[in-house]
Amino acid sequence: MQLALIVSFLLAGGACLLFFFSFEKRKPAVKDILPVVVMVAAASAGRVIFNFLPQIQPVTAIVIIMGIYCGKQTGFLTGALCALVSNLFLGQGPWTPFQMLAWGLVGMLAAVLAKVPPFRKTWAVCVYGFLASFLYGAITDLWTVMSMGESLSWPLILTAYAAAIPFNLLHGVGNIAFLLLLYRPLGNKLKRIQEKFGVLAC
Amino acid sequence: MRNPISEFHPLAVFLYFMTAVGITILWNQPVFLAMSFGIAFGYASALEKGRNILRSLVWLLPVVLLPVIVNPLVNHRGNTPLLYVNDQPITMEAILYGLFTGVMIAAMLFWFQAYSKSLDSDGFLYLFGKRFPSIALMVTMIFRFVPQFHKSLQEIAAVQKTLGVSTSQGTLKQRLQAGGMLLSALISITLEDSLQTADSMNSRGYGLPGKTRAKKIRFTLRDGLLFGAALGELLFFLLLWGMGKTDFYYFPALTSTGWTPEVIVFFAVTCIYFLIPIFIMIGEEIKWLFLKSKISRLPIPKHKSQP
Structure with missing residues (x-):
């Protein structure tokens, strides 16, 4: 009986759909969505380009930057869309809703933390980026864990998550590198279009 | 090979694959899982080029083997201990459960692979564009960027x-x-x-009512047939599943409710349901051979002969 898998699948997908519903309800202006489109396109292209390196991709870094500069909603939207679109290139699977939720939450949490000014310092963002890889891993590995059905138990969950640690570490190191490279330059560009065009204010 | 399923209405294609994946996840009966895996693998392979099939076999191995190894180490239920590690029994049931969990995951992944090949981004946007117009616009523009x-x-x-x-x-x-x-x-x-x-976009009237699509997508009879087949299959399964006819237990010993008539009928129906894309593929292939033979009988002057 793989009920746990179906339920977790529906929960993750449902959470993303719920967010999309609330986003559509606000009737977003074209001006507010196009910068997000550009960033998602850049991040997804980056993920496809870096696909030859395991776990190393710029998506998490860009999602965090969008969360910090453009707020909770845009952070979640960027994360969810990055997963959806890059998987259209790399292949959809049962992991898609989990990745959408995980990246969305990473972006959302970044926006919440950014409310506290010291968090906006580069080193603090890098620390968050490193830890975010574990949050992302914990959510995306859920479908692997849930597919074990009746064997689901604490030792199994611990084993699965322990096995994922090296991958999460790689992902975290990649995040730090991309954040060091992109955080300030990209942030300044986002600030500039926010001031110049009056869009995406959080 | 060409994929005729991709020419069906997106809604019918979506429901077809979600039903196949859903039943594969929920019915843990070994014979059924092997059948689902075999057909999904055959179908996904028919849509791939030769080298990609080999590549998918490479990632298939860890997907199936990992649960076989991990499961008996953490799950000690089952009546038939094979050996003891640290005073903990390694049971045959746990190994089999791990094996068929692996087969289930692999079958599900192949169904998803075939789904990705059957519903392109245009069809995907058609499905979700009405309810999520802004999201659909964003996905379209990302592709354009x-x-x-x-x-x-x-x-x-x-x-x-x-x-x-x-x-x-x-x-x-x-x-x-x-x-x-x-x-x-x-x-x-x-x-x-x-x-x-x-x-x-704003000055050209984006968001005003009366928008039309570039590509016409119609729901025709054959789309209705596929949609109906998927819906019927899903309801049939949910009915048997709800009555507990499909229950299968690995622990403490492999037990099932047996091959009752309704389960046999459902198994046969599901087998046919899973084979629908292959039937259509073969049908189209035969039709093409037939048309080709007709063409060759037409009195057309021969072009340069092939070496």
Whole structure:
């Protein structure tokens, strides 16, 4: 009986759909969505380009930057869309809703933390980026864990998550590198279009 | 090989695959899982080129083997201990449960692979575009931005080259710096361009009622048949599942409710249901052979003969 898998699948997908519903309800202006489109396109292209390196991709870094500069909603939207679109290139699977939720939450949490000014310092963002890889891993590995059905138990969950640690570490190191490279330059560009065009204010 | 399923209505295709995946996840009966895996693998392979089939066999091995190894180590239920590790029994039931969990995951992944090949992004947007117009617009524009990135990057590189900034000359450090500059310019330009696009879209009446689609998608009889088949199959399964007819237990010993008549009927129906795409493929292939033989009988003057 793989009920746990179906339920977790529906929960993750449902959470993303719920967010999309609330986003559509606000009737977003074209001006507010196009910068997000550009960033998602850049991040997804980056993920496809870096696909030859395991776990190393710029998506998490860009999602965090969008969360910090453009707020909770845009952070979640960027994360969810990055997963959806890059998987259209790399292949959809049962992991898609989990990745959408995980990246969305990473972006959302970044926006919440950014409310506290010291968090906006580069080193603090890098620390968050490193830890975010574990949050992302914990959510995306859920479908692997849930597919074990009746064997689901604490030792199994611990084993699965322990096995994922090296991958999460790689992902975290990649995040730090991309954040060091992109955080300030990209942030300044986002600030500039926010001031110049009056869009995406959080 | 051509995939005839991709020419069906997106709604029918979506329901077809979700039903196949859903039943594969929920019915843990070994014979059924082997059948689902075999057909999904055959179907996904028929849509792939030769080398990609080999590649999918490479990742298939860990997917199936990992649960076989991990499961008996953490799950000690089952009546038939084979050996003891640290005073903990390794049971045959746990190994079998792990094996068929692996087969289930692999079958599900192959169904998803075939699904990805059958429903392109256009069909996907058609399905979700009505309810999520802004999200659908964003996904469409993201696709459009990828070639634009490429074009803008070439333009920027051409201009920067006249200023002596190039990624193909100089020391490694200079080249990396040049690359960084190009990317930075690219993002600035596309961000600002995108806002101009927004103005342009607004002035052309984006969001006003009466929008039409470039590609006409119609729900025809054959779409209705596929949709009906998927719905019927799903309801049939949910009925048996709800009555507990499909229950299968691995612990403490492999037990099932047996091959009752309704389970046999359902198994046969599901087998046919899973084979629908293959039937259509073969049907189209026969039709084409038939048409080809007709063409060759027509009195057309021969072109240059092939060596």
